[in-house]
Amino acid sequence: MKIIILNESKTPDLLNKVERRCAITPASAQRLVKKGVSLALETGAGLHSGYSDKEYEEVGAGVINDVNASLSSADMLIAVNRPTDEQLSLMKKGAVVIGHLDPFFQQSLIESIAQRELTAISVEMIPRSSRAQKMDALSSQASLAGYVMVMQAANLLPSILPMMMTPSGTIKPAKVFVIGAGVAGLQAIATAKRLGANVLAYDTRPVVAEQVESLGGKFLKIDIGETGQTKDGYAKELTDEQKAKQQEAQRDAIADSDIVITTAQLFGRRPPVLIAKETLSLMKPGSVVVDMAATSGGNVEGSEAGKTVEINGVKVIGNGYWSQYVAKAATDMYANNIYNLIEEFFDEESQSFRLDLEDDILAGCVITHQGQVTNSMLLNAYKGA
Ligand code: NAD
Numbered sequence: 001m002k003i004i005i006l007n008e009s010k011t012p013d014l015l016n017k018v019e020r021r022c023a024i025t026p027a028s029a030q031r032l033v034k035k036g037v038s039l040a041l042e043t044g045a046g047l048h049s050g051y052s053d054k055e056y057e058e059v060g061a062g063v064i065n066d067v068n069a070s071l072s073s074a075d076m077l078i079a080v081n082r083p084t085d086e087q088l089s090l091m092k093k094g095a096v097v098i099g100h101l102d103p104f105f106q107q108s109l110i111e112s113i114a115q116r117e118l119t120a121i122s123v124e125m126i127p128r129s130s131r132a133q134k135m136d137a138l139s140s141q142a143s144l145a146g147y148v149m150v151m152q153a154a155n156l157l158p159s160i161l162p163m164m165m166t167p168s169g170t171i172k173p174a175k176v177f178v179i180g181a182g183v184a185g186l187q188a189i190a191t192a193k194r195l196g197a198n199v200l201a202y203d204t205r206p207v208v209a210e211q212v213e214s215l216g217g218k219f220l221k222i223d224i225g226e227t228g229q230t231k232d233g234y235a236k237e238l239t240d241e242q243k244a245k246q247q248e249a250q251r252d253a254i255a256d257s258d259i260v261i262t263t264a265q266l267f268g269r270r271p272p273v274l275i276a277k278e279t280l281s282l283m284k285p286g287s288v289v290v291d292m293a294a295t296s297g298g299n300v301e302g303s304e305a306g307k308t309v310e311i312n313g314v315k316v317i318g319n320g321y322w323s324q325y326v327a328k329a330a331t332d333m334y335a336n337n338i339y340n341l342i343e344e345f346f347d348e349e350s351q352s353f354r355l356d357l358e359d360d361i362l363a364g365c366v367i368t369h370q371g372q373v374t375n376s377m378l379l380n381a382y383k384g385a
Helices: 026-034 051-059 067-071 085-089 106-117 137-156 183-194 206-214 240-255 323-346 362-367 376-384
Strands: 004-005 038-042 062-064 076-078 096-097 119-122 164-167 169-171 176-177 198-203 259-262 290-291 308-310 314-317 367-371
Touching: 004 067, 026 051, 026 183, 026 323, 038 051, 038 067, 038 198, 062 067, 085 106, 106 119, 119 362, 137 183, 137 259, 137 290, 137 314, 137 323, 164 362, 176 183, 176 240, 183 198, 183 206, 183 259, 198 240, 240 376, 314 323, 323 362, 362 367
Parallel strands: 004 038, 004 076, 038 062, 076 096, 096 119, 176 198, 176 259, 259 290, 290 314
Antiparallel strands: 119 367, 164 169, 308 314
């Protein structure tokens, strides 16, 4: 089986920034090569994550200059993001393409992958099950995002996070409010606690209150009536009345915070707006807000994708692509996720990736196969579009 890895720093991301992550580390490359896989990496693929071409070559991977010349013979193309249309057009029918394909918002790309008779695996669609945890790239990257958001906010705050008692006086701990306590939110809570902040958190799924408290945070109780979650553990969308109640109830907590971090997402949909501009104006000057969702629509009114903007004296960070700020850790985790996915379905005897669509993991994340878009959630979303 021949696998190609792209140097994605050559194709700017949506914000025209350089993608710093790579889909394979020398360690995961070594494990794949040991299985008999033939690996070809585009030169410089690991550089931004701290891995030189030489390190990949030393474990038996090939380093190539002209990736396009190799694509037609590849059985699999692994990316962190989406390959370009040109790259896809060079691949042979039946080859497998893996990456963050953003399928709910990339309908035409996914349909063109199907038309090219390529099999697409979207890492966002890997089920949230115990068995799939080791392949769950959404979670690995979200955990790092939680950490990065706290570090970026701490850097901009004109104060410190921990309490400091010195002969020169006592500094009170910073107040951090985290809205949305999923994977990223919980990691943000843990990071802010480790740095000594007082942490308050809120999520529409009441089941997470216990998790917040076990990390040392306080859970803000808001009665907005029936909320709940989907069978996969994702939040359900709130009604307009519930949204208004939530915003009202959060107002005081936001006004009282030094740092607010919003991480609320709705799977397959635009994220909810949680903080209006007028609420921002209640915060103290110098406070910092981090909008994790800024690149996909935003939780905070006025946040800008890829930028830090100042609104009424409050700094609003909307950088996005958070895990890229810790590209080595992000690459290490993503490469493990990908290795685990391949290993789970690799057939030693035939030296091929077993596309068993009856398996619940592949049934979820294989989104195009044999000329068709195969995922029913996507088909429904595309019909409604
Ligand atoms: P997500 O990124 O979809 O959303 C982030 C958080 O925002 C969620 O906790 C959600 O409830 C919350 N949210 C949505 N709307 C909100 C609003 N209006 N106000 C406040 N909060 C709001 O979620 P995620 O981090 O991907 O996690 C989703 C679920 O999957 C969680 O239950 C998580 O524990 C679970 N999970 C399970 C596994 C596994 O079992 N293998 C792995 C990862 C995650």
